[in-house]
Amino acid sequence: MVLIPWRGKQREREPGRIETSPLAALRTEMDRLFDQFFREPLGTFEWPFGDRGWVPPVEVTESDEEVTVRAEIPGVDPQHLDLSMVGNQLVLAGEKKDDLDRSGRECHASEIRYGSFRRSIPLPANVDEQRVEADCTNGMLTIRLKKIQPTPAKRIEVKGR
Amino acid sequence: MANETITKTPAEQTVTAEETRSGLFYRPNVDILEKADELLVLADVPGASREGIDIHFEDGQLTIHAKAPRRHENVEFLVHEYGVGDYYRTFRVAETIDAANITAEYADGVLTLHLPKAPAVKPRKIPVKA
Numbered sequence: 001m002v003l004i005p006w007r008g009k010q011r012e013r014e015p016g017r018i019e020t021s022p023l024a025a026l027r028t029e030m031d032r033l034f035d036q037f038f039r040e041p042l043g044t045f046e047w048p049f050g051d052r053g054w055v056p057p058v059e060v061t062e063s064d065e066e067v068t069v070r071a072e073i074p075g076v077d078p079q080h081l082d083l084s085m086v087g088n089q090l091v092l093a094g095e096k097k098d099d100l101d102r103s104g105r106e107c108h109a110s111e112i113r114y115g116s117f118r119r120s121i122p123l124p125a126n127v128d129e130q131r132v133e134a135d136c137t138n139g140m141l142t143i144r145l146k147k148i149q150p151t152p153a154k155r156i157e158v159k160g161r
Numbered sequence: 162m163a164n165e166t167i168t169k170t171p172a173e174q175t176v177t178a179e180e181t182r183s184g185l186f187y188r189p190n191v192d193i194l195e196k197a198d199e200l201l202v203l204a205d206v207p208g209a210s211r212e213g214i215d216i217h218f219e220d221g222q223l224t225i226h227a228k229a230p231r232r233h234e235n236v237e238f239l240v241h242e243y244g245v246g247d248y249y250r251t252f253r254v255a256e257t258i259d260a261a262n263i264t265a266e267y268a269d270g271v272l273t274l275h276l277p278k279a280p281a282v283k284p285r286k287i288p289v290k291a
Contacts, residue, residue, distance in 0.1 A: 057242035057243040058240055058242055058243075059238060059240060059241055059242065059243065060238065060239040060240035060241075061236050061237070061238055061239065062239060072207040072208070072243055072270075073207065073270070074205040074206065074207040074269060074270030074271050075205065075269055075270060075271040076269060077269060078269075100194070100201075100203075102194065104196065104197075105194040105195060105196050105201070106194065106195040106196075107192075107193070107194055107195075108193035108194070108195060108200075109191050109192060109193040110192050111190035111191055111192065112190050112191065112192045112203060112205055113190075121240070124239050136269075138207065138208055138209060138210055138211075138269070138270045139205070139206070139207035139208065139269050139270015139271065140207050140208045140270065
């Protein structure tokens with residue numbers, strides 16, 4: 001990512017300036033998302049495309065043999081989970097469905113977020129895509145990915161004349 | 162940890178006082194909905210097992226305590242966005258609740274509590290006789 005000098009609210013103080021080219025409009029939109037991302041802590045970042053989503057918090061640890069990724073996804077049916085590997089990134093996607101009939105009910109607290117999520121997690125090591133285990137119990141997703149062990153260095157002898 | 166009130170006054174429906182407890186507890190996120198005949202409480206307690214959930218209702222105070230055991234000690238995290246510990250939250254319920262018939266379900270890390278209202282506070286239509 002390119003570092004852009006912080007302009008703060010400067011843009012708003014330039015009345016009459018209209019972004020005309022599509023590229024400029026895209027840049028404005030990117031700036032807005034970028035600003036929004038840093039203004040809000042990760043957990044409350046609103047997915048700007050489509051329905052109001054959420055971002056599950058994750059935890060990544062590694063041992064000599066494996067990388068473990070855990071995520072808190074309470075209320076997500078394991079059948080609505082979609083895990084994939086894209087390059088060296090683990091992609092978690094899914095949906096927390098709100099299937100409660102809320103009509104005719106007075107709401108006293110609404111802290112739980114519903115909707116779909118999608119998150120890419122860069123992995124700290126090369127892993128074997130064929131040896132990935134995923135488990136979802138009590139709203140806690142655990143994914144274990146076995147590392148590809150580097151082949152031991154082979155010593156090459158140099159023959160002298 | 163907060164001690165909250167569920168009342169019928171529209172202006173101050175939830176939060177009232179703070180109550181601290183020793184130790185590290187996490188405050189679960191909740192949804193609270195009210196129907197004519199019951200209060201419904203949903204709480205996100207990921208990582209807790211069904212056996213480790215303790216629900217108390219006494220003197221109009223509802224307490225949720227869910228145990229979530231620590232998984233590892235002295236591990237270096239590459240990404241660490243949430244802590245692991247027990248969940249604890251109390252609510253003061255202003256409605257008269259039929260305590261004997263409170264039921265709870267637990268699935269996929271979400272606790273669902275049904276608190277039926279006592280018959281006395283249920284809305285009742287009284288027919289007028291001729």
